[in-house]
Amino acid sequence: MPTPRSAGKQKGLTAVADSRGIIAALAIDQRSALRSLFSRAKGVRPAEVPPENLSQFKEAVSAILTPHASAILLDPEYGLPAAGKRARNAGLLLAYEQTGYDKNMPGRIPRLLGGWSVKRLIEAGADAVKLLLYYSNRSSVETNDIKYTFVEKVGAECAASDVPFFLELVSYGEDMDEKGIEFARIKHEVVRAGMKEFSKPRYNVDVLKVGMPVNLSFVEGSPSPSGEILYKREQAKQYFMLTAASASIPFIYLSEGVSNATFLFGLQLAAEAGAKFSGVLCGRATWKDGVEIFVKQGSRALEDWLGREGVRNIENVNKCLGSARPWFDSNGLAAPSGNH
Numbered sequence: 001m002p003t004p005r006s007a008g009k010q011k012g013l014t015a016v017a018d019s020r021g022i023i024a025a026l027a028i029d030q031r032s033a034l035r036s037l038f039s040r041a042k043g044v045r046p047a048e049v050p051p052e053n054l055s056q057f058k059e060a061v062s063a064i065l066t067p068h069a070s071a072i073l074l075d076p077e078y079g080l081p082a083a084g085k086r087a088r089n090a091g092l093l094l095a096y097e098q099t100g101y102d103k104n105m106p107g108r109i110p111r112l113l114g115g116w117s118v119k120r121l122i123e124a125g126a127d128a129v130k131l132l133l134y135y136s137n138r139s140s141v142e143t144n145d146i147k148y149t150f151v152e153k154v155g156a157e158c159a160a161s162d163v164p165f166f167l168e169l170v171s172y173g174e175d176m177d178e179k180g181i182e183f184a185r186i187k188h189e190v191v192r193a194g195m196k197e198f199s200k201p202r203y204n205v206d207v208l209k210v211g212m213p214v215n216l217s218f219v220e221g222s223p224s225p226s227g228e229i230l231y232k233r234e235q236a237k238q239y240f241m242l243t244a245a246s247a248s249i250p251f252i253y254l255s256e257g258v259s260n261a262t263f264l265f266g267l268q269l270a271a272e273a274g275a276k277f278s279g280v281l282c283g284r285a286t287w288k289d290g291v292e293i294f295v296k297q298g299s300r301a302l303e304d305w306l307g308r309e310g311v312r313n314i315e316n317v318n319k320c321l322g323s324a325r326p327w328f329d330s331n332g333l334a335a336p337s338g339n340h
Helices: 007-016 032-042 051-068 118-123 141-161 181-197 233-245 260-273 290-297 299-319 327-332
Strands: 023-027 071-074 091-095 128-135 165-171 207-210 251-254 279-282
Touching: 007 091, 007 128, 023 051, 023 251, 023 299, 032 051, 032 290, 051 071, 051 290, 051 299, 118 128, 118 141, 128 141, 128 181, 141 165, 165 181, 181 207, 181 233, 233 260, 251 260, 260 299, 279 299, 290 299
Parallel strands: 023 071, 023 279, 071 091, 091 128, 128 165, 165 207, 207 251, 251 279
Antiparallel strands: none
């Protein structure tokens, strides 16, 4: 049986979910990924992108899109001004990890942001704390032991401060291209193993944020086909069911940088499969195309684009959440008293 949640964790989860208990959240905690988008649009090296570009972009996204979201996920490095621009109904998740990983070290070992603690993230307004972890069940025992211990420590810190802990799992294969066919063949297995492992009570994770179990480009009928079909629609749905069944805590899907149309395709597969997901934390599938507008045409044009296309993108995602399950409905957890 799952353990009942503490008052602080219940309060934080209620703050980042909608009135149904569905997490319909917007992610813009990207740092290196957003810098890369800016660098391509500007034709400069990532290091030459001014930090204020990132902050201004996040502020516009927060102000215009959070009226349509249950929460926003931001980073404390460039995102705090944007946190102040969010709609009153939107909760706040803050990222605790450094962006990327040290490429000189094997195993994609995680690192926390210097100068921050869970307590400080809460003081900055966080209703929940998010940690990103690159994870593969095929990594060495030594690598994964480091990661297990790391997550245990962050989970314990969140439990001590009585705040919800969201763990984002980015699946990968050692020495594989995550977008290539080789990894696509095993992705469901890696996603499933991660969901099973980090559902264990020892990690104190409240919600898992995971990628879809199949690379959607290799699924029959995909809006972004790779040219090769690995999975028929029914096969893909089987993997959605298998991975969903391996989690014993609530989980939500992330968009992994795909287009809005492709993310919607994945959510439709999840719904048809009956996967018991509790919502989304969707980033680039909502706002990615706005970067070039901002760079080429300025902030007014970005605001216009977000008000039209950004809102349409987020509403498209929201429409796919009809079959999502409330976070408190996972494995018999009761609804928070007095809220639903």
